Amino acid sequence: MSNLIETFAGVPPGSKLGEAMKMRAEILRLSEAAHDAVLLPRDPGGLSHALRAALAARMCRHVGNADLAGHYDAYLAHSGDLDVAPLAHPDGRSxxxxxxxxxxxxxxxxxxxxxxxxxxxxRLKTAGVSEPDIVRLAELAAFVNYQLRVIAGLKILKGVQ
Structure with missing residues (x-):
């Protein structure tokens, strides 16, 4: 069973890379758990689930990963809060x-x-962002950028097989 990172990196099941990744299953399981924790936490604070999805899609578009951006767009659409939808694009403003x-x-x-x-x-504090939300934002950015880099690395390895 593929996880999100394997899916978006296009790692074929049964390939050498796929087999190597099975050996790293715990890392992938923890990556999936981190995805859920930063995107859909029980207590989102001042960063709603919709805002988190929009920001994640924005980060993906900055890096040029349209497929993963689409994944986060789907979370945004599912949230029903499309007021933050413009923020899903690098030049978007609310x-x-x-x-x-x-x-x-x-x-x-x-x-x-x-x-x-x-x-x-x-500047964030002046704009009214609380310290806990600044930490939440840093966690989201750290995870999404980690995810983007792992996917990019796996795509490169997939080409080397």
Whole structure:
């Protein structure tokens, strides 16, 4: 049974890479659990499930993974809260300062994480983002960017088989 990372990396079941990944099943299981924890936590705080899905899709589009962006778009559509849908695209804005600040910070964490500074955190706070939500945003960005990199790496390995 394939998991999300294997599916989007296009790892064929029974291939050498697929067999190697079976040996790493615990890592993949934990990756799936992390996906659910950051996308659909019981207590989303000030980052609704819909906003998390929109931001995840946005991060995927920044990196050029349309398939994974579509996965997160489906979560967004299922949420029924399409007010944040413009944020699923790199240039999208909601018009609400707090949400737009969150999206800008997700952009920085995805496209130039080494350039993130304490000033970026202060801008989030000034826009009304709480400290717990800043941590939630960092967790979401860390996971989605991890997922994107693992998928990209597996696609490269798949070509080497």
């Amino acid at each position: 018009g609400e300062p707090r949400l737009d600040a969150v999206a800008r910070h997700a952009d920085v964490l995805t496209t130039a994480p080494r350039e993130a500074t304490r000033q970026d955190i202060e």
